[in-house]
Amino acid sequence: MSTPEGPRRVRVTSPRTSAARRIGGHTGTREIDEQTRVGEVYMSSLIQSQLRLALVVIAGTVIGLGSLPLLFFLVPVTRTVAVFGIPLPWVLLGVVVYPVVYVAARIYVRNAERIETEFTEFVGRQ
Template sequence: MIPPDDDRAELPDPDTLEAPPGRRLRRVKVVLADRRAHRGPIRQITELEEQTSVGEALVRNLIRAQLRTALRLALATLALLGSLPVLFWLFPAFATLSVGGIRVSWVLLGVLPFPLFIAAGYAYSVQAERHERDFVDMVEN
C-alpha cells in the first residue's frame, strides 16, 4: 500500500547528523543523468537504424563473416566424416576390426557424428558471438 503524499517520512536534517568517532560525514551529490556517460559516435548507430548504404554494408560484412565461419566448419565436418569411408576402403583390415563383437567402423559411423556435430555447433556459436561483439565494438567506437 502506498502512503498518501501528506504522510511522507521526514528526512533528518544533515546539519544535526553526527558521524561515528574518527570519521566525517560526506555530502553526496545526486544527479539524475550522468552527462559524461557514453559519448560514442552516433553516426554508425544512426546509419544502422536508418538503413543507409553504410549501415547495410556493415550488416552485410557481419553476415558474410558468419557465413564464412559456418561454411568453414561445415566443410571441416564433412571432410572428417567423408574421410571415414575412404579410410575403410583403403585399409580393409581396419574396416573389419571389431572390439567386443562390435565393428569399429559401425561405431565410428554411428556414434562419432553426434559429438562432432555438437562440437561444430558449439564452435560456430562461439565464433558467431565473437563476430557480433566485434561488430558492436566497431559500431560503438
C-alpha cells in the same frame, strides 16, 4: 504578527543531469537503423563474416566425417576390426559422429558470438 509559512519550494532534478552528454554525431547503429549505404556495408560485412565461418565449419565437418568411408575403402582391415565386439565402422559412424557434430556446433556458436560482439563494439565506436 506572524505570517503563516506555506510549503517550501523544492527543486527536483534528474540524477542524469551531471552525466556526460552524448555527442550528436552519426553512430554505426544509427547508420544501420536508418538503412544508409554505410549501414548496408556494415551489415553485409557481418553477414559475410558469419557465412564464411559457417562454410569453414561445415567444410571441416564434411571433410572429417566424409573421410571415414574413404578410410574404410582404402584400409580394408578397418572393416573387420571390432571394438567391444562391435565392428569399427559401426562405432565410428554410429557413435563418434555425434560428438564430432556437437563440437562443430559449439565451435560455430562460440565464434559467431565473438564475431557479433566484435561487430557490436566496432559499430558502437563509430
